[in-house]
Amino acid sequence: MIGVNTLQEFVVARQADFAGATGDLSRLLTDIGTAAKMVNRHVNSAGLSGILGVHKANGNTSRNVQGESQQKLDVYADDTFTRVLKSCLKVGGIVSEEQPGIIHVDHSARGQGRGYGKYMVCIDPLDGSSNVDVNISVGTIFGIYRRKSPLTEPAVVEDFLQPASELVAAGYVLYGSSTMLVYSTGGGVNGFTFDPSIGEFFLSHPAMQFPKEERVYSVNDARLSDTDPAISEFLADCRQRGMTARYTGALVADFHRNLIQGGIYLYPGSYSKPEGKLRMLYEAQPLAFLAEQAGGATWCHHHNLLDVVPGSLHQRTPLFTGHADSIARLKNMMHASARPIPEPEGMWVLR
Numbered sequence: 001m002i003g004v005n006t007l008q009e010f011v012v013a014r015q016a017d018f019a020g021a022t023g024d025l026s027r028l029l030t031d032i033g034t035a036a037k038m039v040n041r042h043v044n045s046a047g048l049s050g051i052l053g054v055h056k057a058n059g060n061t062s063r064n065v066q067g068e069s070q071q072k073l074d075v076y077a078d079d080t081f082t083r084v085l086k087s088c089l090k091v092g093g094i095v096s097e098e099q100p101g102i103i104h105v106d107h108s109a110r111g112q113g114r115g116y117g118k119y120m121v122c123i124d125p126l127d128g129s130s131n132v133d134v135n136i137s138v139g140t141i142f143g144i145y146r147r148k149s150p151l152t153e154p155a156v157v158e159d160f161l162q163p164a165s166e167l168v169a170a171g172y173v174l175y176g177s178s179t180m181l182v183y184s185t186g187g188g189v190n191g192f193t194f195d196p197s198i199g200e201f202f203l204s205h206p207a208m209q210f211p212k213e214e215r216v217y218s219v220n221d222a223r224l225s226d227t228d229p230a231i232s233e234f235l236a237d238c239r240q241r242g243m244t245a246r247y248t249g250a251l252v253a254d255f256h257r258n259l260i261q262g263g264i265y266l267y268p269g270s271y272s273k274p275e276g277k278l279r280m281l282y283e284a285q286p287l288a289f290l291a292e293q294a295g296g297a298t299w300c301h302h303h304n305l306l307d308v309v310p311g312s313l314h315q316r317t318p319l320f321t322g323h324a325d326s327i328a329r330l331k332n333m334m335h336a337s338a339r340p341i342p343e344p345e346g347m348w349v350l351r
């Protein structure tokens with residue numbers, strides 16, 4: 001049953017929970033909601049409006065900084081989110097999966113005399129974009145940090161290289177059978193469902209928590225032969241316990257299902273690639289923050305992911321996130337492993 005609270009009303013009402021809050025974060029969160037509506041419209045009509053498939057520049061498939069080919073919708077979602085975020089006076093810098101460096105946002109250049117905003121936004125504009133062409137859910141993931149350097153200067157890399165435990169807010173949008181925006185500012189996790197006939201997100205999932213039961217595990221089992229055998233042992237134990245397998249190939253969709261049904265998502269590192277695949281700043285950290293806020297936990301082979309300070313903007317990390325009991329069991333098995341994945345060297349320091 002959809003409640004009467006719109007995203008905007010809810011965000012503003014929650015602002016009163018923080019002494020001295022200025023409304024800046026509220027404005028930023030509602031702007032993210034606006035960009036999500038724009039991307040939602042495109043995702044839902046992609047087949048009709050000719051925006052399926054890979055993006056080409058000068059006849060060649062365009063690639064992001066990580067060498068991955070970009071879908072047309074990756075580029076559209078990146079343009080949309082960065083355009084909306086740049087117009088938000090509270091944003092001082094953006095790191096996007098689709099762009100190599102910090103996108104600096106200088107408001108004084110627009111004659112607004114405010115210099116650079118105080119919030120640093122990390123974003124995966126379109127997560128699981130290989131799902132678009134086959135009509136399966138995709139998402140957006142975002143994390144918001146408070147900058148450390150002076151507002152009069154452009155943001156520096158260190159403003160983004162903070163542990164997830166320092167996130168001011170994080171969330172995701174899931175463009176699925178219905179579109180949802182789920183976020184947390186540290187006081188629990190709340191989910192909003194988009195009503196396309198009204199054009200608003202309404203509070204539909206208040207105070208989201210992992211359920212008591214552990215039902216699902218999500219892993220790409222094609223990647224298990226080159227990783228810690230403790231993970232295969234853990235999965236056998238999950239099956240023994242009656243858990244079932246679900247994996248969509250979009251982290252947002254898998255995380256969301258596991259949050260609602262009770263489950264764990266695993267993307268390990270391997271002996272040949274100990275850092276794994278997923279990106280720290282705009283995939284792992286925001287979801288680790290949400291998992292913790294929902295009573296879950298997140299691990300990365302050797303550490304609680306919330307305590308890790310990333311070493312670079314597009315750093316990768318192994319990721320195990322979800323139900324706290326599942327993570328605890330996995331952790332114990334990995335501790336006892338005869339062939340653990342080595343800690344990736346020089347990638348991060350602990351808080």
Ligand code: AHG
Nearest residue numbers: 124126127128129130220249250251
């Ligand atoms: P993105 O589309 O932003 O590059 O992310 C894809 C990620 C993640 O969403 C998903 O869980 C994972 O890649 C799937 O990887 P595999 O194909 O290796 O299973």
Ligand code: MN
Nearest residue numbers: 124127128283
């Ligand atoms: Mn992604």
Ligand code: MN
Nearest residue numbers: 097124126127
């Ligand atoms: Mn992406």
